[in-house]
Amino acid sequence: PELSEEPPAEMVKMTKSKTFQAYLPNCHRTYSCIHCRAHLANHDELISKAKTPSSVNVIFPFFCRVNVGCGPAEERVLLTGLHAVADIYCENCKTTLGWKYEHAFESSQKYKEGKFIIELAHMIKDNGWE
Numbered sequence: 001p002e003l004s005e006e007p008p009a010e011m012v013k014m015t016k017s018k019t020f021q022a023y024l025p026n027c028h029r030t031y032s033c034i035h036c037r038a039h040l041a042n043h044d045e046l047i048s049k050a051k052t053p054s055s056v057n058v059i060f061p062f063f064c065r066v067n068v069g070c071g072p073a074e075e076r077v078l079l080t081g082l083h084a085v086a087d088i089y090c091e092n093c094k095t096t097l098g099w100k101y102e103h104a105f106e107s108s109q110k111y112k113e114g115k116f117i118i119e120l121a122h123m124i125k126d127n128g129w130e
Contacts, residue, residue, distance in 0.1 A: 022066035
């Protein structure tokens with residue numbers, strides 16, 4: 001299978017196993033899928049440590065990610081207004097992880113566009129966390 005968007009070649013080591021998976025080999029700390037341990041993001045790509053205001057337990061927004069696919073965008077009314085969001089899922093085990101902000105209809109929310117939100121229930125910290 002093919003990834004929908006490839007991360008920069010110098011950032012990942014690609015391997016072929018049961019599914020096509022990208023690894024973040026030179027990262028001190030990574031976030032991985034709790035269900036299959038596929039790498040999802042480098043801690044250095046974390047945008048903010050402020051949790052989103054939500055009733056679900058979510059992690060912070062990220063710029064970059066690997067092994068994450070996007071579903072189709074749909075309009076949803078969230079706590080901060082109307083947004084077009086796409087569910088994101090682990091490319092390895094197909095578990096829904098969270099969502100990606102595709103479009104914000106409120107000008108004050110435009111900064112969210114293109115960012116990924118991953119629910120804490122679906123991720124684990126790997127490599128060098130203390």
